[in-house]
Amino acid sequence: MMNDLQESPVDGQRGPADHNIREQIIAAAYDHFAHYGYGKTTVSDLAKAIGFSKAYIYKFFDSKQAIGEAICSNFLSEIIVTLEESVSSGRSATEKFRIMAETLTDTGVFLFSNDRKLYDIAIHSCTEKWSSSLKYIENIEHILARIILEGRESGEFERKTPLDETCRAIMGAMKPFVNPVMLQYNLDDLPRDKNEMISLVLRSLAP
Template sequence: MNQPIAPSSIPSARGPVEHDIRDQIIAAASEHFSQYGYAKTTVSDLAKQIGFSKAYIYKFFDSKQAIGEAICSRCLAEIVAAVEQAINQENLLPTERFRRLVNTVIATGVNLFFNDRKLYDIAAFSASENWPSAQAYDVQIKGFVLHIVQQGRELGEFERKTPLDETVTAIHLALRPFVNPLLLQYNLDFVEQAPTLTSNLILRSLMP
């Protein structure tokens, strides 16, 4: 299933492409953010922890947000990859693809919340600030929904009277409490029932 390319809006790194140093900065930032929070951490704090000068860090990242974006984009890419793998199995009908999308995006987000909270918190912060990484993630999830709905209409599984963009936007909004990292953390009490109930409701609305 070919997916639309999300806008390439993650801030680019400055200076030499030395992956070990970049990774060292990202690792230190992840640890510092987890202890003190993204908002309370400064580039000077990171420089002290790593043992680099602040000016040297700016050779690799043009701002604290650029470091956060690098961390966040990795985190959200894990969710996208899991969804892509789940729905791109051969011989799946659109109904099953949709159920897998909902199940996987919720399960992966919840797993990240409980097992790698420092990454999750940055993803939630990025959603609250509408960072480019969060926007790109949103576009990718909406793109999955679009392709599933299109396929369902082509195969006669889904109704075709409602304008496609209206249908996709409505579904995307209905999934938002469990797709958006900022909102998911406030809906954890419903994650066991949510995939089935949400999928059933949406799929009934799509019936011809």
């Protein structure tokens, strides 16, 4: 996932936006985090591993979090792209919601099972409310709102409840399967809980 790292305008970055040294730092930091973990790594550790001075790294990032933000922003953006592509394949709003919920859950489970260090960064992003995490949730909310509106226009979903209230309630229902902190404690009861949540939400949306 991280082989083709792309630039993302996130908090804490300094210097030219397209500087290739920034890309080198991000890629090397990801490799270091993947081996040692985000929480146990310092900027000094990264400087030694990358071969740059600590001061030089600070020319591009103002903190370790800023580097983590760049990594997090990249892979969360990739998830959103995948989510958009998956949802677009749905033939109805009902099917699109089901695909959305399943894709988000499956992506989280895949990260937890196959890239625990990256999952660790996602947990930090969520618990510390990094801008990358907040933007990710905002993007999910926008996709959800589009699905709800499509379902209302097609007659699949009820129209009485205010859209913002409907989206908040559904995001709350999906939180145990979208929030990485919560998802790791719900793995034993997947996919039953996920399927029950999807069915419950779709019943609540019925006209």
